Amino acid sequence: MGVGKSTVGRLLAERLGVGYRDTDDDIVAAEGRTIAEIFVDEGEAAFRALEKAAVRAALAEHPGVVALGGGAVLDADTRALLAGQRVVYLSMEVEEAVRRTGLNVARPLLAVNPRKQWRELMEARRHLYEEVATAVVATDGRTPEEVTQAALDALELKQV
Ligand SMILES: Nc1ncnc2c1ncn2[C@@H]1O[C@H](COP(=O)(O)OP(=O)(O)OP(=O)(O)O)[C@@H](O)[C@H]1O
Numbered sequence: 319m320g321v322g323k324s325t326v327g328r329l330l331a332e333r334l335g336v337g338y339r340d341t342d343d344d345i346v347a348a349e350g351r352t353i354a355e356i357f358v359d360e361g362e363a364a365f366r367a368l369e370k371a372a373v374r375a376a377l378a379e380h381p382g383v384v385a386l387g388g389g390a391v392l393d394a395d396t397r398a399l400l401a402g403q404r405v406v407y408l409s410m411e412v413e414e415a416v417r418r419t420g421l422n423v424a425r426p427l428l429a430v431n432p433r434k435q436w437r438e439l440m441e442a443r444r445h446l447y448e449e450v451a452t453a454v455v456a457t458d459g460r461t462p463e464e465v466t467q468a469a470l471d472a473l474e475l476k477q478v
């Protein structure tokens with residue numbers, strides 16, 4: 319969360335001359351509610367079901383860059399869908415995470431004690447991000463443009 323998926327995803331799409339899609343945005347648009355509202359109204363499991371469908375649709379319909387929500391990889395079927403795709407795992411350390419997300423209530427899983435929650439989420443998920451990734455790009459101390467270039471290099475893709 320807050321690592322720069324949306325910022326870098328957009329830049330990457332621009333540099334590759336392809337479209338950009340963000341599954342969090344797709345869910346918000348389809349539901350007419352924020353992610354925080356969906357979590358409060360229906361709980362995380364309901365959000366995950368919407369997310370699973372949104373990722374499947376985005377990967378099937380959209381040939382460009384897709385930014386996934388941070389928890390999408392928790393779903394085994396989603397991980398299977400990512401096999402055979404180019405997948406960039408953008409990483410950062412906890413201090414950078416706190417700087418980038420702050421106490422932003424838009425991220426319900428970080429609403430209380432964000433530093434501790436972020437650490438726990440990463441301990442539970444890091445192996446899943448590594449499992450699906452074909453490239454890992456550290457973002458600490460790099461501008462979004464530098465991260466984008468590092469992703470292009472790691473994927474061995476040339477900008478248009
Ligand atoms: N490389 C970077 N260096 C510094 N700040 C950055 C960098 N990339 C993104 N940011 C900033 O961090 C914040 C989070 O970025 P962004 O919304 O792109 O992350 P995200 O991974 O899409 O988050 P979410 O999990 O909410 O979808 C924004 O304020 C953005 O401007």
Ligand SMILES: O=C(O)C1=C[C@@H](O)[C@@H](O)[C@H](O)C1
Pocket residue numbers: 319342353386387388389390424425426427
């Ligand atoms: O890491 C997560 O579990 C989340 C990340 C965001 O992209 C959103 O999908 C939502 O806030 C949950």
Ligand SMILES: [Mg+2]
Pocket residue numbers: 323324325340342385
């Ligand atoms: Mg985002």
